[in-house]
Amino acid sequence: MPSAIIIGAGLSGLTAARKLHRSNWSVRLLETRDRIGGRIQTDAVDGFTLDHGFQVYLTGYKMAGQELDLPSLKLGVFPAGALIQTNGKRYRVCDPLRSPWYLAPKHAIETMLAPVGSFADKWNIAKFRQRVCSADEVQMLGVQQATARARLEQMGFSNRIIEKFFRPFFGGIFLDNSLSVSAGLMEFVFRTFSQGFAALPGNGMQAIPDQIASSLPSETIQLNTTVASVEEDRVVLSTGEPRTADCIIIATEEPTARRLLNSNTGSMKQQAAPAPCASTSCLYFSVENPPIREATLVLNGDGEGIINNLCFPSFAQPTYAPVGRALLSVSTIGHIEPTGEALLNSVINQLADWFGPSARSWQHLRTYRVPVALPNQSPESLATRSVHSRLSERVYRCGDYCESGSIEGAIQSGLKVADLVIRQRELVNL
Ligand SMILES: Cc1cc2nc3c(=O)[nH]c(=O)nc-3n(C[C@H](O)[C@H](O)[C@H](O)COP(=O)(O)OP(=O)(O)OC[C@H]3O[C@@H](n4cnc5c(N)ncnc54)[C@H](O)[C@@H]3O)c2cc1C
Numbered sequence: 001m002p003s004a005i006i007i008g009a010g011l012s013g014l015t016a017a018r019k020l021h022r023s024n025w026s027v028r029l030l031e032t033r034d035r036i037g038g039r040i041q042t043d044a045v046d047g048f049t050l051d052h053g054f055q056v057y058l059t060g061y062k063m064a065g066q067e068l069d070l071p072s073l074k075l076g077v078f079p080a081g082a083l084i085q086t087n088g089k090r091y092r093v094c095d096p097l098r099s100p101w102y103l104a105p106k107h108a109i110e111t112m113l114a115p116v117g118s119f120a121d122k123w124n125i126a127k128f129r130q131r132v133c134s135a136d137e138v139q140m141l142g143v144q145q146a147t148a149r150a151r152l153e154q155m156g157f158s159n160r161i162i163e164k165f166f167r168p169f170f171g172g173i174f175l176d177n178s179l180s181v182s183a184g185l186m187e188f189v190f191r192t193f194s195q196g197f198a199a200l201p202g203n204g205m206q207a208i209p210d211q212i213a214s215s216l217p218s219e220t221i222q223l224n225t226t227v228a229s230v231e232e233d234r235v236v237l238s239t240g241e242p243r244t245a246d247c248i249i250i251a252t253e254e255p256t257a258r259r260l261l262n263s264n265t266g267s268m269k270q271q272a273a274p275a276p277c278a279s280t281s282c283l284y285f286s287v288e289n290p291p292i293r294e295a296t297l298v299l300n301g302d303g304e305g306i307i308n309n310l311c312f313p314s315f316a317q318p319t320y321a322p323v324g325r326a327l328l329s330v331s332t333i334g335h336i337e338p339t340g341e342a343l344l345n346s347v348i349n350q351l352a353d354w355f356g357p358s359a360r361s362w363q364h365l366r367t368y369r370v371p372v373a374l375p376n377q378s379p380e381s382l383a384t385r386s387v388h389s390r391l392s393e394r395v396y397r398c399g400d401y402c403e404s405g406s407i408e409g410a411i412q413s414g415l416k417v418a419d420l421v422i423r424q425r426e427l428v429n430l
Pocket of ligand 1: 007008009010011012013030031032033036037038039052053054055057058133225226227228251252253256280339365369372373374398399401404405406407408409410
């Protein structure tokens with residue numbers, strides 16, 4: 001039986017492990033942490049379900065949809081559209097055709113009257129959606145030269161709608177509100193949103209990696225095991241212990257993958273330093289009388305203050321809060337400073353500004369800071385990044401940075417590398 005060592009039990013490593021296991025490979029997943037899931041983790045705190053950073057599963061994901069048993073995740077969905085917080089008020093922007101029928105006329109009027117862009121802008125959003133939904137995915141992702149902002153300007157959107165809607169919306173998704181991600185990726189994500197809904201599993205986002213791991217024999221996964229270096233036919237653990245296998249797959253975050261690859265002294269090419277990753281902080285609060293009784297995303301349309309977006313996820317997925325309470329999730333992006341109390345105070349001050357003094361009594365549950373949240377996805381970074389899955393005869397890699405910084409990208413990358421490993425083995429055996 002051929003053997004593989006996979007470094008990292010995030011979504012990409014788990015997906016690759018499951019595919020290889022199903023193809024009768026002996027697989028060993030080595031994970032540095034004491035739990036699986038990588039960047040998708042969930043804690044249960046006082047009856048609340050807290051994901052490590054605000055994340056959603058998009059029902060429009062094709063590959064992930066095929067790999068996961070979605071019904072057993074018991075997804076709760078968010079309404080389409082967003083509320084834009086600007087000049088002291090909130091305004092709805094949505095596609096009324098995707099609202100429940102009894103709300104559609106009201107939402108259509110609200111959207112048309114929202115002072116966050118002209119009528120032409122709103123019409124343009126509908127055209128944008130129609131165009132991306134019929135575009136070819138490969139072509140879309142192949143066009144990497146332009147930034148999202150340049151593409152939006154080129155499509156004729158006004159500065160007002162870009163600043164008030166697109167900047168905080170895509171900023172929240174890509175964790176970069178300068179709109180400097182690649183235009184192709186922006187279009188791909190806009191399409192995925194348009195073709196489905198954002199959703200949360202009943203047991204939190206970690207139910208996604210947990211589901212994949214549940215089809216692996218328990219002895220496959222070795223937690224609290226850090227790989228210090230990778231060589232052609234073996235890995236060396238931080239304890240100095242070597243482990244050998246027919247093939248090695250590096251499934252860590254991009255900066256660690258680079259460090260491990262550069263630790264080799266053999267035939268593998270040294271890797272250039274990746275551009276800085278996108279980071280975020282997520283603060284959770286328990287709220288007794290929420291000022292908004294829906295899960296719709298609230299976006300910072302003024303661009304002032306530390307909050308980029310917030311929502312009450314427990315209205316989308318009631319298991320996220322105990323009865324009689326709502327869970328508030330607040331996201332800041334790209335902020336390394338301030339931290340601790342200073343960050344909390346800035347957030348509370350802004351919440352009080354948006355929702356009134358009662359926000360000061362909301363109970364802070366936890367703050368999650370995620371410095372390495374998403375790979376850099378600017379056109380320059382994508383153009384220079386080498387994402388070949390095969391690095392040498394026996395060493396491979398996978399991870400979201402090889403495809404796109406998303407659940408879909410991580411799963412796609414895990415499947416791709418496993419396919420390649422299996423194919424190479426078949427060629428050798430011919
Ligand atoms: C805050 C946040 C919000 C997000 N929002 C969304 C969203 O809404 N929708 C969406 O689709 N995606 C979202 N994403 C992206 C998505 O979560 C990631 O793209 C995906 O989980 C990455 O999986 P991965 O396997 O590539 O990497 P990871 O999950 O990072 O897995 C890498 C694993 O390698 C392990 N490891 C590292 N070094 C070593 C070592 N030396 N030895 C052994 N193990 C090691 C790590 O501990 C980790 O478990 C978000 C991510 C974050 C952080």
